[in-house]
Amino acid sequence: MDVRRTAIKFLDDSLFFEQHIGSKLNPESSPRPTTRPLIEVRHTESHDWIRNNFIPWLSGCCEVEEHDLGELATCLSELFNNIDDHTELDVGSVFAQWYPQESRIIVALADFGQGIPLTVDRVCGGLSDYEAIVKAFEYEFTSKSTPRNQGIGLNFLLQNVVENLNGKLEVNSAHGGVVFQKDGNLLRSMPYEQKGYCPGTLIVLEFDTTAIERSDGQLEDITW
């Protein structure tokens, strides 16, 4: 098998070249049923894209009812809200791949902002790039980019993907990279310094969809 040719075909089917050089390499290339192709989504359209495009697609792939994917939808919405709060360009680049034989989903979301280390540095200086990434995921850590930020969103993502679904979260920004994953019952962050430079922030979440809690979708009244 020609690995290089297969990889390029995959990228072409995923609309990578259409996105970055304006056209597909092969006009007949088209997104595979197991892929949500690479697209740029503006913040104003992001939440609708998540609910009306991504969630129905994933529900069809992994046979989990849409009402049980609300937590995942919120994880992605929190990331798009972060892009809106922390970057001048309110656009994210998103891609998703479903692996049917492993019941595994990978979602990658990147923005083109100043990156986590610079944002964290405004309120908590002196950290390395990977330390800044770990800091940004702490519960209630906020750079107060907008006065209403309370530092919940990124931690919600961490709790849901890693803690609840036993998945993996990898974050790259500037020279830093961190993998968040469970080791036994403990949630661990494994930082590393990457060789290249990542402008903005890239977040990749990955988990086994059989770990998603199933329910009958019953609505309830909350008592305090």
Place this chain on the structure above:
Amino acid sequence: MVIIICDMVSSCDTNAQGDVVKSALLTHLRTNQCVALDFSGVFNVTSSFLNTAFIEAVEELGLDRFKRLVSIKNANRQVTTMIKSRISDRAQKAVIAA
């Protein structure tokens, strides 16, 4: 008084949408009217929405008065968990502050 969230905002994703709900909520709560918030048809809520719609209202009225006057109806699992978590967090902060 019942406020149907779907009639007020198209979704519960942003601070701006939270603002709309908070304004309606506070109009009634300031005059001590009980309000039931009906989340029928709401797929999910974000922390940004709740920070504005609920937490800012809690800060203005106090947690006890908020809980006495506000009830939540027809919330799905994600909405229920997120609301309970944000309110319980606020309650813990009130205990620590006291």
